Amino acid sequence: MSFIQSLTNAWQRNDSLLCIGLDPDPARFPASFKGNSDKIFEFCRAIVDASATYACAFKPQIAYFAAHRAEAQLEQLIAYIHTEYPGLPVILDAKRGDIGSTAQQYAHEAFTRYQADAVTVNPYMGFDSIEPYLAHQDKGVIVLCRTSNPGGSELQFLNSNGRPLYQIVAEYASQKWNTNGQIGLVVGATFPHEISTVRKMVGDMPLLIPGIGAQGGDIAATVKAGRTEQGLGMLINSSRAILYASNGSDFAAAASQAARETRDAINLYRRPSPLN
Numbered sequence: 472m473s474f475i476q477s478l479t480n481a482w483q484r485n486d487s488l489l490c491i492g493l494d495p496d497p498a499r500f501p502a503s504f505k506g507n508s509d510k511i512f513e514f515c516r517a518i519v520d521a522s523a524t525y526a527c528a529f530k531p532q533i534a535y536f537a538a539h540r541a542e543a544q545l546e547q548l549i550a551y552i553h554t555e556y557p558g559l560p561v562i563l564d565a566k567r568g569d570i571g572s573t574a575q576q577y578a579h580e581a582f583t584r585y586q587a588d589a590v591t592v593n594p595y596m597g598f599d600s601i602e603p604y605l606a607h608q609d610k611g612v613i614v615l616c617r618t619s620n621p622g623g624s625e626l627q628f629l630n631s632n633g634r635p636l637y638q639i640v641a642e643y644a645s646q647k648w649n650t651n652g653q654i655g656l657v658v659g660a661t662f663p664h665e666i667s668t669v670r671k672m673v674g675d676m677p678l679l680i681p682g683i684g685a686q687g688g689d690i691a692a693t694v695k696a697g698r699t700e701q702g703l704g705m706l707i708n709s710s711r712a713i714l715y716a717s718n719g720s721d722f723a724a725a726a727s728q729a730a731r732e733t734r735d736a737i738n739l740y741r742r743p744s745p746l747n
């Protein structure tokens with residue numbers, strides 16, 4: 472099944488637009504695991520088991536594994552999610568960007584080594600740096616467009632033929648590059664106005680929207696700006712606010728509660744109503 476099909480099923484099955492980011496930082500683990508990078512899989516497995524029912528996807532961030540020489544634990548984690556929660560997509564957050572021959576290796580890494588269902592990519596080097604990912608035709612390719620960080624504006628808002636550069640990315644991604652329906656875009660929850668602009672430009676294309684929770688993005692404004700007519704179309708990501716909802720022995724229960732509350736807060740605004 473393609474990434475887009477599994478995502479659409481997961482949106483509906485779990486009644487959720489919440490993507491849970493897996494950014495394991497051993498320094499923030501609860502006391503029994505704290506500082507122990509051999510426990511990354513165990514920590515993430517507890518989070519996954521506690522929160523999968525409230526999620527439409529999981530998004531492990533590769534740096535949090537590679538920095539601790541925990542790539543094998545990342546492989547184990549993605550395999551675990553696929554086995555225990557079949558149909559729930561895993562997005563590898565890698566944000567790679569390189570010349571075609573190297574991008575081919577990065578695509579192999581994401582889709583063959585790690586078996587991810589989708590990957591985040593950086594479009595700065597142009598279409599030939601994205602094309603090798605699209606060769607994996609059932610996989611999703613999620614292109615950075617208007618990122619959540621304040622510094623993103625330095626380049627993404629630069630005037631390009633009368634329009635900010637991020638709009639050119641949205642236009643190329645939706646009209647030139649998306650020949651097989653595999654592409655999504657990253658638009659930060661910290662910029663709801665831009666979410667709304669991108670949504671108008673790209674129809675129902677999936678938007679990965681990080682920036683709620685620890686980065687302070689507003690859930691109501693985000694959902695109203697990004698929702699499609701069907702009340703779908705978004706993967707709204709939260710990582711730290713769920714992973715570290717508690718640093719005590721109740722961390723998994725706290726993550727479960729944070730995930731449920733975040734999913735429910737998102738669902739309040741999924742469909743237009745006289746109140747929203």
Ligand SMILES: O=C(O)c1cc(=O)[nH]c(=O)n1[C@@H]1O[C@H](COP(=O)(O)O)[C@@H](O)[C@H]1O
Nearest residue numbers: 492532564591618619681685686709710711
């Ligand atoms: O591609 C991403 O996932 C991403 C894009 C972006 O614009 N901003 C952003 O925060 N992210 C990632 O989303 C996650 C956000 O984490 P929290 O701020 O803890 O919810 C991190 O793993 C970031 O690397």
